[in-house]
Amino acid sequence: MAVAIPVGFYGAAFGAASISAGLDLLQTIALSSILFSGASQFAIVGVIGSGGGAMAAIMASALLGIRNGFYALRMAPLLEVRGLRRLIAAHITIDEATAVALAQDQSNRDSVKKGFWFTGIGVFIFWNLFTVVGALSAATLEDPAKWGLDSAVPAAFLALLWPQLTTKRLRIIALLAMVMALALSPFVTAGLPIISVVAIALIAGWRK
């Protein structure tokens, strides 16, 4: 549940950014509720705000969202969901829900599931609630850095990654992923540096 708090504030920052990019309240709420993927949402309003076209915005959103598909691949055998529950699980498959679920002891399937559902739904509620708050108070929330939010969010992800790095091999793999993403960042479009590290997982996982 603690993950949902900084996420909520980031939701407020998104609401503010969206309004100042020229979207109206309904469009802002639509992004947070039916797209529901922070990085993609920021990318869309960023492109629109800087005068970019629809195609550029859609591509940026898709590129940043691919990782949700990879998370889904990982969560599928752990969640064992069908029908409507599968649709809901898919919709709340985000960085936070996946990270919390996988930070649990994986031999305890129940706590993995609980971690996923509680985090996913919790983040959904906070994200949307604060999107509205941010949209309605657009001017005051435009600088999340002032409140340390842009530092707290990556640290929260680090706290979720930390317990997963149980062996030296895994720590080296994580470090390589960081280096690769940073090395690519100046040269390729946003979103690509992050998903490109899937190559590291492919190579490292190919043989034990």
Place this chain on the structure above:
Amino acid sequence: MSDQRIWLTISASVVVMLAMRIFGYTLPAHLVSKERVLRITALIPIVLLAALIAVQTMTSDRELVIDHRFAGLVAGAIALYFKRSFLTVMVIAGATGAIFYNLL
């Protein structure tokens, strides 16, 4: 962008996003349960999270930067090393980042 174009952008993005998410859940189990596939998919969230942390902390508009966010992350890492709780880690990282941001 016109109102209509914005709605078009939102709808198209939503469809693409949902399709990608559902795809991961609907791949047949026999494809996903091979040992090699399991090893790879187990590593994917780890590398993605690591990359996400690095990019969120050390880039700004595609340029590499070391700024207040890095200070915050280091402080968070130290707190993690000393086995502090999740909330403590976040507060320490956020406070450190805010101090560096407002002072520098």
